[in-house]
Amino acid sequence: MNWITNYVRPRINSMFGKRDIPDNLWIKCPETGEMVFHKELEDNFWVIPSSGYHMKIPVDARLKSFLDDQWYERLKLPSVPQDPLKFRDVKRYTDRLKEYRNKTGLDDSVVVALGSLEDLPVVVACHDFTFMGGSLGMAAGEAIVTGIMKAIEFNRPFIMFAASGGARMQEGILSLMQLPRTTAAVDMLREKGLPYIVVLTNPTTGGVSASYAMLGDIHIAEPGAVIGFAGKRVIEQTIREKLPDDFQTAEYLKAHGMLDMVVPRHELRPTISRILRILLKMPPSADRAAIETDVQDDAASATTTEKPAADQPAAA
Known part of the structure; x- marks a missing residue:
């Protein structure tokens, strides 16, 4: 009998126990x-x-890092039919929705929030890719339209963070109907002269990239984001040609004129704030204005300092 194995080790294990490590x-x-x-x-x-x-960044973390004081107010969204087509594949659509709601704590794939960006009131809509791939269904379409209507009501710019695999197949034609609905809402926003900024994150594909995600006044993408309609392999099989390795990346699209800029996540706040103030013909933010004033005052004082006369040597 091995007393170390049979007696000492079990006693030590029972004393300290086994810790569960995430x-x-x-x-x-x-x-x-x-x-x-x-x-x-x-x-x-x-x-x-x-x-x-x-x-990929969670919606709550994205909104807190983007908006002032890490604060935002979730917009209450209208309810829509849960399973209009009574769809079932491996499991029922209602069960799938319940699973993702428990997993993410969200009602659907799009969250709309009210907040401020460097003291500028804005409305922000944000896809969550962890909710059924950020897919666009009736609830997500209603969220975007409601967000745009609130932006018009409050006279605020509308900012969209897109991350989606496209339309939600479980809702069929009803999900595709969200494409013209959101497009019409964007046109209403444009008629009011309010800026619409789109930030394309990884990935933005399918019907979302073919509608409201490509209708912004300014299109910004995060580095390395995959953006396109059909997948790269599908296109290669269709045209029977090999595509570049960086095809459909943010950098590739910018080089070919599809994007205005590629901006790292750390720089989105000041970049979008500057763009909005230019589009709204507003002065720079308070902090930037204060800095520019200090610089101008320093420059003015430097130019007005008395200079030594030409016939007198300057003090050493």
Whole structure:
């Protein structure tokens, strides 16, 4: 009888017990394979510090990092029929919705919030890709239309963070009807002269990229975001040609005139704030104005300082 194995080790194990360690403490960078501690990633806005790879960011974290004082007010959205087509594949559509609602804590794939961006009141709509791939259904379409109507009512710019695989197949033609509905809402926003800024994140594809995600006044994308309608492999099989490795990336689209700019997540706040103030013909934000005033005062004082006469040597 081995008393160490049969007696000592069980006693030690019973004294200290086995601790359950969460399996998501370390997150792997898809580009480099580097393991990053989750807290470090969250503090860096879900961007890998070494490689700059932009991970998918939860809606709550995105809104808090983007809006002033990490505060926003969720807009109450109208209810829509849950399962209009009584759809069923591997499981019932209603069961699938219940599963994703429990998993994400959201009612559907789009959240609309009221807040301010560097003291400028805005309305922000944000896709959550973890809710059925950010797919566009009746609830998401209603959320976007309601958000635009609120922007018109409150006379605020509308900002859209898109991240979607496209229309939701479980709702069939009813999901496709959201494309003209949201397009009409964007036209109403434009008639009121209110800015519509679209931020395309990874990925933005399908019907979403073919409608409101490409109708903005300014189109911004996060680095490395995949943006397109059909998938790369589908296009290659259709045209029977090999496409570039960076095809459908944000950088590729910008180089070919489909995007206005590619902006890292850390710089979205000041960049969009500047754009909105230019479009609205407003003065710069208070902090920037104060800085510019100080610089101008320093320059003025420097130019008015008395200079030594030409026939007198300057003091050493």
